[in-house]
Amino acid sequence: MFLMVRNLSIHFRKIEALKDVSMEVPEGIIVALLGANGAGKSTLFKAISGFLKPVSGSIWFRKGRIDGKLPDEILRRGISQVLEGKRLFRRQTVLENLDMGAYSRHDGRKDITKDRDELLERFPILKEKAKVKSGLLSGGQQQILAIARSLMAKPKLLLMDEPAQGLAPLVIKEIAETIKKLNESGLTIMVIEHNVRLALGLADKVFILDNGKLVFEGTPASFSEDEYTQKVYLGG
Amino acid sequence: MKPLYRFLSFFLLIIFLILLPQLITKDYYIHMLVMAGIYSMLAQSLGLIIGFTGQVSLCHAAFYGIGAYISALLALNFGLPFWITFWFGGIGAGVVAYLFGCLVLKLKGHFLAITTALFGIMVTLILDNWTELTKGPMGLPGIPNPSPIQLPGVKLQFASRTEYYYLILVFVLLMAFVIYRIIHSQIGEAMIAIRENEEVAQSIGINTMRFKLAAFSIGSGFAGVAGSFYAHYILFISPISFTLPESINILVMMIFGGMQTFVGPIVGAITLTFLPEFLRMTGALRLTLYGLALMLLIIFLPSGIVGAIKEKWFSQYEKS
Ligand SMILES: Nc1ncnc2c1ncn2[C@@H]1O[C@H](COP(=O)(O)OP(=O)(O)OP(=O)(O)O)[C@@H](O)[C@H]1O
Ligand SMILES: [Mg+2]
Numbered sequence: 001m002f003l004m005v006r007n008l009s010i011h012f013r014k015i016e017a018l019k020d021v022s023m024e025v026p027e028g029i030i031v032a033l034l035g036a037n038g039a040g041k042s043t044l045f046k047a048i049s050g051f052l053k054p055v056s057g058s059i060w061f062r063k064g065r066i067d068g069k070l071p072d073e074i075l076r077r078g079i080s081q082v083l084e085g086k087r088l089f090r091r092q093t094v095l096e097n098l099d100m101g102a103y104s105r106h107d108g109r110k111d112i113t114k115d116r117d118e119l120l121e122r123f124p125i126l127k128e129k130a131k132v133k134s135g136l137l138s139g140g141q142q143q144i145l146a147i148a149r150s151l152m153a154k155p156k157l158l159l160m161d162e163p164a165q166g167l168a169p170l171v172i173k174e175i176a177e178t179i180k181k182l183n184e185s186g187l188t189i190m191v192i193e194h195n196v197r198l199a200l201g202l203a204d205k206v207f208i209l210d211n212g213k214l215v216f217e218g219t220p221a222s223f224s225e226d227e228y229t230q231k232v233y234l235g236g
Numbered sequence: 237m238k239p240l241y242r243f244l245s246f247f248l249l250i251i252f253l254i255l256l257p258q259l260i261t262k263d264y265y266i267h268m269l270v271m272a273g274i275y276s277m278l279a280q281s282l283g284l285i286i287g288f289t290g291q292v293s294l295c296h297a298a299f300y301g302i303g304a305y306i307s308a309l310l311a312l313n314f315g316l317p318f319w320i321t322f323w324f325g326g327i328g329a330g331v332v333a334y335l336f337g338c339l340v341l342k343l344k345g346h347f348l349a350i351t352t353a354l355f356g357i358m359v360t361l362i363l364d365n366w367t368e369l370t371k372g373p374m375g376l377p378g379i380p381n382p383s384p385i386q387l388p389g390v391k392l393q394f395a396s397r398t399e400y401y402y403l404i405l406v407f408v409l410l411m412a413f414v415i416y417r418i419i420h421s422q423i424g425e426a427m428i429a430i431r432e433n434e435e436v437a438q439s440i441g442i443n444t445m446r447f448k449l450a451a452f453s454i455g456s457g458f459a460g461v462a463g464s465f466y467a468h469y470i471l472f473i474s475p476i477s478f479t480l481p482e483s484i485n486i487l488v489m490m491i492f493g494g495m496q497t498f499v500g501p502i503v504g505a506i507t508l509t510f511l512p513e514f515l516r517m518t519g520a521l522r523l524t525l526y527g528l529a530l531m532l533l534i535i536f537l538p539s540g541i542v543g544a545i546k547e548k549w550f551s552q553y554e555k556s
Contacts, residue, residue, distance in 0.1 A: 049439070051438065051439075070443060071438045071439065071441070072438070072441040072442060072443045075439075075440070075441040076441065080439075081439055083435060083436065083439055087433060087435060087436045087439070088433075088436065089429065089432045089433055089436060090432070090433075091432060092432065100425070100429055100440055101440055103422075103425070103426070103429070103440045103441050103442060104440065104441030149440070150439075150440075153440065153441060
């Protein structure tokens, strides 16, 4: 299995943010992760990318166990995360941000520049703003830069925490298309998304967390047939 | 600046610094220059920690003191010459910083500032109270001069202040070279990324703890070397020279010159070593004026002297 989470629990003092969560993600798909505020979605992502250490359980990526490893090690193994809320090096330019995204790579300057130029072609707005300080970009542009920067690490699995947060519908559509295109080029993607319709349209597989527990897993098609989702999301 | 232009101005600066003692007649001003050199080491090494890596340390004078005491004790008890003790002073301070850093560099912002300040106070207390070793507030007198060295052409005896001036000049230049190489390498890139946003730095694969520790121990290590030099220059040390106010003094020099620039802290150290002297003619108002000058400068030039010049330079550059 590409990514496997087994009986994962994470506590913050008395709060049990994740309780015995298990999931499997095959290679090459788009996964949507749903759930109310505080359900534990970001916590799960942070555990996968090494920002948080689990109390119990394990995480496996491409046959290697990764829980307890440091974020830089996990990134080098191929998991990159777009943090919640477009975090950038705000005083640095778009180009500098992209270059920093390649920090973990050890192939030559040439390959890195080549990949960067490819990304600039793929996201023309970044090319246009190449020398602008990233803090001065609009919210949508910043989000695209954050995504592009995480791609500079050449990940095999991309975790995106609410990439559509605070963006205009048109920009959200653009980001959704970007996600699809990236997936078509072979990247496995997991997205946290509050908009159910958007998530269902995008994903091959859906997981729902509720209060730290995994309460649903299935395809978008099975979503409307499930008792839990009917009650909570479809108002049935 | 074009590389050639840059090289030339650097070359001229070195010539100037070599000739400088010849231009000065008063021995006291040479002493001020030596002190400016020591403070340059302290401010620039603190710049690596705070200015480039963003880790607020309020115990720089403690590492300065640790270096001074290690050196002095080795010289007094084992008869080791300065040329050996300064290595122990620097490495000793670096090792203590490393161990302390492992404990506290997880903390951020105010918490780190307060914890490091408390550490500084604790070091002062130890120096004051461990009287068998440090002689407490009485201090350690009789530290030897650096033993004479024979260089091609000249023999340095360390009998005059001018010889100390040249020695500290070499120390400052060597340290500046090392720090320059660090901040212009991948290591420096990682440190700046941590300063700008630690979480993002982590998410792009930087082992933030490792680089914070590196900056903290290297910076504090250089403070230790400065302490060794101080001990073998003044020939007497006591805890009062290495207290929290001294840490803040170094901090102010660094901010004043421009902590996020390479030369800023040195400019700040030199200016603020001499400024109180020039204000001396104002008599009793001296310290008030000094404080006022500092406040105004920090309000109007928040990025420091060199920072402000750089901003001006780059904004002109962008317009054209
Ligand atoms: N560092 C932390 N310290 C203490 N509690 C935390 C921490 N991080 C998260 N929590 C708690 O863990 C629970 C899950 O938080 P998490 O951020 O994973 O939610 P989420 O599903 O991402 O919510 P949202 O949709 O609002 O982003 C919440 O109750 C939160 O308060
Ligand atoms: Mg969240």
